Amino acid sequence: MTPEEIAQCAALAMALEVSATPKPGNIDREHNYPETRYEHFLASAIATYPFFAEAARRRRSFGDLLYSAVIESKKWQHGGNTHFGALVLLLPLAMAEGETAEAHEIVKDTTTKDAIRFYQAFKEADVNVPRVERLSLESESSIREIREEGKTLYQLMVIAETYDEIAREWTQGFPLTREAHKLLVNHTEEEGADINEAIVQTYLEILTMEPDTFIQTKHNRRTAIETSQQAAEIIDQIEREGYRSTLPEIKRFDDQLLSKRINPGSTADIIIAGIFLLLLGGYRY
Amino acid sequence: MTPEEIAQCAALAMALEVSATPKPGNIDREHNYPETRYEHFLASAIATYPFFAEAARRRRSFGDLLYSAVIESKKWQHGGNTHFGALVLLLPLAMAEGETAEAHEIVKDTTTKDAIRFYQAFKEADVNVPRVERLSLESESSIREIREEGKTLYQLMVIAETYDEIAREWTQGFPLTREAHKLLVNHTEEEGADINEAIVQTYLEILTMEPDTFIQTKHNRRTAIETSQQAAEIIDQIEREGYRSTLPEIKRFDDQLLSKRINPGSTADIIIAGIFLLLLGGYRY
Numbered sequence: 001m002t003p004e005e006i007a008q009c010a011a012l013a014m015a016l017e018v019s020a021t022p023k024p025g026n027i028d029r030e031h032n033y034p035e036t037r038y039e040h041f042l043a044s045a046i047a048t049y050p051f052f053a054e055a056a057r058r059r060r061s062f063g064d065l066l067y068s069a070v071i072e073s074k075k076w077q078h079g080g081n082t083h084f085g086a087l088v089l090l091l092p093l094a095m096a097e098g099e100t101a102e103a104h105e106i107v108k109d110t111t112t113k114d115a116i117r118f119y120q121a122f123k124e125a126d127v128n129v130p131r132v133e134r135l136s137l138e139s140e141s142s143i144r145e146i147r148e149e150g151k152t153l154y155q156l157m158v159i160a161e162t163y164d165e166i167a168r169e170w171t172q173g174f175p176l177t178r179e180a181h182k183l184l185v186n187h188t189e190e191e192g193a194d195i196n197e198a199i200v201q202t203y204l205e206i207l208t209m210e211p212d213t214f215i216q217t218k219h220n221r222r223t224a225i226e227t228s229q230q231a232a233e234i235i236d237q238i239e240r241e242g243y244r245s246t247l248p249e250i251k252r253f254d255d256q257l258l259s260k261r262i263n264p265g266s267t268a269d270i271i272i273a274g275i276f277l278l279l280l281g282g283y284r285y
Numbered sequence: 286m287t288p289e290e291i292a293q294c295a296a297l298a299m300a301l302e303v304s305a306t307p308k309p310g311n312i313d314r315e316h317n318y319p320e321t322r323y324e325h326f327l328a329s330a331i332a333t334y335p336f337f338a339e340a341a342r343r344r345r346s347f348g349d350l351l352y353s354a355v356i357e358s359k360k361w362q363h364g365g366n367t368h369f370g371a372l373v374l375l376l377p378l379a380m381a382e383g384e385t386a387e388a389h390e391i392v393k394d395t396t397t398k399d400a401i402r403f404y405q406a407f408k409e410a411d412v413n414v415p416r417v418e419r420l421s422l423e424s425e426s427s428i429r430e431i432r433e434e435g436k437t438l439y440q441l442m443v444i445a446e447t448y449d450e451i452a453r454e455w456t457q458g459f460p461l462t463r464e465a466h467k468l469l470v471n472h473t474e475e476e477g478a479d480i481n482e483a484i485v486q487t488y489l490e491i492l493t494m495e496p497d498t499f500i501q502t503k504h505n506r507r508t509a510i511e512t513s514q515q516a517a518e519i520i521d522q523i524e525r526e527g528y529r530s531t532l533p534e535i536k537r538f539d540d541q542l543l544s545k546r547i548n549p550g551s552t553a554d555i556i557i558a559g560i561f562l563l564l565l566g567g568y569r570y
Contacts, residue, residue, distance in 0.1 A: 004335045008361070012331045015300065019314070019327065029304070029314040029323075038314075039480055039570065042304065046297045049334060050289045076293070076569060195324055284361060285324065 001280070003056035006094050009279035010052040013090070014045035014083060017272045020199035022250050024207075024231070025215075025257030026268050033261070040079025047076035048083065055094035062110055063117025063153065065091050070121040084125040085166050085214075085269035088118075089177060090276055092170075098280035104173040110153035115146050118153050165213045165266050169273070180206050180274025181281075188283060195285050197243055199271060200250065204238075206274075207231040207267045214265035227262055286565070288341035291379050294564035295337040298375070299330035299368060302557045305484035307535050309492075309516070310500075310542030311553050318546070325364025332361035333368065340379035347395055348402025348438065350376050355406040369410040370451050370499075370554035373403075374462060375561055377455075383565035389458040395438035400431045403438050450498045450551050454558070465491050465559025466566075473568060480570050482528055484556060485535065489523075491559075492516040492552045499550035512547055 018041035021028035032038055051069040054060055060068075069087050096102035119142060146156070160167035169177055180202050187198035208231045211224035234253060237246045257263065303326035306313035317323055336354040339345055345353075354372050381387035404427060431441070445452035454462055465487050472483035493516045496509035519538060522531045542548065 008331055008334065011296075011334070012328055012361075015327045015331060016324065019324065037479075039301065039304065042300045043297055043570070046293055046300060046331065046334075049293065049296070049331070076297075078570060194322075285328070285363060 001056075001097050003053040006056040006097060006280070007049045007052035009098075009276055010090050010094055011045050011049045013272050013275035013279055014048075014086060015042060016195060016275055017086075017199060017268060018042065018045070020196050020203065022247075022254040023200055023203055023268070024250060024254040025227070025263040026265065027263075031254070031258060033263075036079035036082070040077040041082050043077035044073040044082040047072045048087065052090065052094045055091050056097065058095055061114055061117070062091055062095070062106070063114030063121075067117045067121040067124070070125045074124060074126075081125045081127045083269075083272075084122065084127050085266055086272040088166055089169055089174070089269055089273040093174070093177070093273060093276060098277050100174040100178055100277075104170075107157070107170045108154050112146060112150050112152055115151055115153040115156055116143055118156075119143050119146070163213070163216070165210050166269060169270065174273070176206055176210060176270045177273040177277065179209065180271055181277040184274050184278045185281070185283075188278070188285075193243070199275065201235075201238065201243060202274060203264075203267060203271050204231045204235055204250070206270055207264050208235055210267070212264035212267045214267075215262055219262060223262060227257065227264065286341075286382050288338040291341040291382060291565070292334045292337035294383075294561055295375050295379055296330050296334045298557050298560035298564055299333075299371060300327060301480060301560055302371075302484060302553060303327065303330070305481050305488065307532075307539040308485055308488055308553070309535060309539040310512070310548040311550065312548075316539070316543060318548075321364035321367070325362040326367050328362035329358040329367040332357045333372065336372075337375065337379045340376050341382065343380055346399055346402070347376055347380070347391070348399030348406075352402045352406040352409070355410045359409060366410045366412045368554075368557075369407065369412050370551055371557040373451055374454055374459070374554055374558040378459070378462070378558060378561060383562050385459040385463055385562075389455075392442070392455045393439050397431060397435050397437055399438040400436055400441055401428055403441075404428050404431070448498070448501070450495050451554060454555065459558070461491055461495060461555045462558040462562065464494065465556055466562040469559050469563045470566070470568075473563070473570075478528070484560065486520075486523065486528060487559060488549075488552060488556050489516045489520055489535070491555055492549050493520055495552070497549035497552045499552075500547055504547060508547060512542065512549065 018027060018038060019029045021030045027033060027036060027038055027041060029038055048069045051065050055065050066087055070084065073083060092103040092106045095106050154170065157167040157170040161171045165176065183202040183205055184198050187193040187201055208228055211221065211228045215227055216224040230253060234246060234249055237249055303312060303323060304314045306315045312318060312321060312323055312326060314323055333354045336350050340350050351372055355369065358368060377388040377391045380391050442452040442455040446456045450461065468487040468490055469483050472478040472486055493513055496506065496513045500512055501509040515538060519531060519534055522534055
C-alpha cells in the first residue's frame with residue numbers, strides 16, 4: 001500500500017464519520033454545535049492528510065506527527081478541537097499500514113520525547129476537558145516531570161487506561177477499533193447496508209459496549225453509563241424492527257443528547273479508526 | 286505555496302462545494318440522486334488529492350493528470366462521474382498556483398497529446414451527455430482524427446466554447462471562476478456570511494449569469510435559460526429580504542429542480558474553482 005493510499009483512507013475515514021447521520025449527540029452533516037461546525041471537521045480531515053502519508057513513510061516519530069497534525073488542523077479551521085483523539089488512534093495505525101498488532105508494537109515503543117510532544121499537542125488542540133485535568137496536562141511542570149522521570153508516552157497511557165478508552169486502545173492492542181472494524185464489515189458486506197447506515201449502527205454498538213470517555217470527562221460517569229444504556233435500547237430495537245423503523249427513535253435520542261450537549265466524542269474517534277481499517281481493507285462504495 | 290497546500294485547498298474546495306446546502310438541483314449534504322450520493326463526492330474529493338500536489342509540482346502534463354485523477358476517482362467511488370468538469374478547471378489552476386492569467390497560458394500550451402488524454406479521461410469518467418455527443422467524444426475515430434489533424438486540446442476547447450461554459454473558462458481566461466471568487470470573497474469578508482451561505486449564494490449568482498451547460502446538454506437550452514431566470518428571481522429576493530428569509534424559497538426551488546432531475550453541474554464545477562481560489566487566497570473559517 002502506498003503512503004498516498006493510506007492518507008486517502010485516513011482522510012476519507014474522518015470525512016465519512018463526521019458525515020454519518022443521525023449520530024446521536026455528535027456533529028454530523030445535519031447537526032452543528034454553536035462553536036464547532038460540520039465544516040470544521042471536513043477542513044481538519046483534509047488538512048491532516050499529509051501527516052498520514054508521512055506516518056506511512058515511517059520517517060518521523062508519532063509525537064512529532066501528532067504535534068504537526070494538530071498545528072495543521074488549527075491552521076485550517078477555527079472550531080476548536082476536532083480530531084485529537086482520532087489522530088492518537090489513526091497515526092500509529094497508519095504507521096503500521098492498518099495492522100493492529102504492529103500498531104500495538106509501535107505505541108509500546110514510544111519514548112519520553114513522544115510523551116512531551118503529546119502534551120504539547122494536547123495543549124494546542126484545545127481539547128474539552130475539566131480544568132483540573134487540563135492543568136495537569138498542560139502545565140510546564142508536567143512536562144518537566146515527564147522529562148525528569150523519563151516516562152514514555154506508552155507508560156502514561158498505561159496510567160490513563162483505567163479511565164480513558166483511547167488510552168486503552170493503545171495499551172490493549174486496539175480492541176474497540178478492531179470490534180468497530182468487524183461490525184462495519186458485517187454491516188456493509190453481510191447486511192448490504194450503505195456506508196451511512198453502517199457507520200450509525202456501529203457507532204451505537206460501540207457506544208453500548210463502553211461508556212464514552214469524553215462524556216465522562218465533560219459530564220460524569222453516570223451520564224456516560226446512562227447514554228450507553230440508551231444506545232443499547234436502540235440497538236435492541238434495530239435488531240427487532242430493523243434500522244429504518246428505528247430511525248425516528250435514533251433521531252429522538254440525537255435531539256435529546258444534542259440539547260444536553262452530551263457528545264460521545266471518544267466513541268466517534270474509535271469509529272474513525274474502524275472506518276480507516278475498513279477502507280484500508282479495500283471497501284469501496 | 287507548497288504542493289501539499291495546493292492539494293489541501295483543492296480537496297477542501299470540492300468537499301465544501303458538495304456539502305453546501307440547499308444548492309438547488311445538485312447533490313448536497315442533504316440530497317442524493319439515486320445512483321450518485323453525497324458520499325461519492327466526498328470520496329472523489331479526497332481520492333484526487335495527490336494529483337493536485339503533482340499538478341503543483343509541474344512534472345506531468347495536464348492530460349496525464351486529468352486521466353490519472355479520473356481513474357483514481359473511479360477506484361474510490363461507484364457513483365459515476367463526480368468531478369470531471371471540476372478537474373478540468375482545477376488542474377490548470379493548481380499548476381498555476383491559482384494565478385488565472387498563468388493558468389490561461391498553461392491551457393493555451395496544451396498539446397495534441399493532452400487532447401487525446403482528455404478524450405480517454407472523458408470516456409472513463411462516464412459523463413452524462415447525450416448519446417450523439419458521447420459517440421463523437423468517445424469513438425476511436427475521434428482520437429484518430431485528433432492525432433491526424435494535430436489538434437491541441439486548447440483548439441478543441443475553442444471549438445466547444447460556443448456551447449460549453451467550462452470550455453469558455455479555458456478560452457477566455459476563467460471569467461466565471463474569477464467572478465465566483467470575487468463573490469465568495471465579498472460574501473465571506475464583507476457580509477460575514479458563513480461558508481455554507483456564501484457558497485449557496487454564489488452558486489445562485491453564477492447560475493443567473495450563465496445558463497448551465499450541463500442542464501443544456503442533459504435537457505435543452507430552454508430549460509437551462511428558465512433555470513437561470515428562476516435563480517435570478519431568488520437572488521432578487523435575497524437582495525430585498527436577506528438570505529435567511531429567502532431560504533424557504535431556495536428550498537422550494539431545490540425540490541422543484543431535484544424532482545425534474547435538473548442539476549446545474551457545470552455551475553457547481555465553476556463554484557469549486559472559485560472556492561479553490563478563495564482558499565488559496567488564505568480564507569479560513
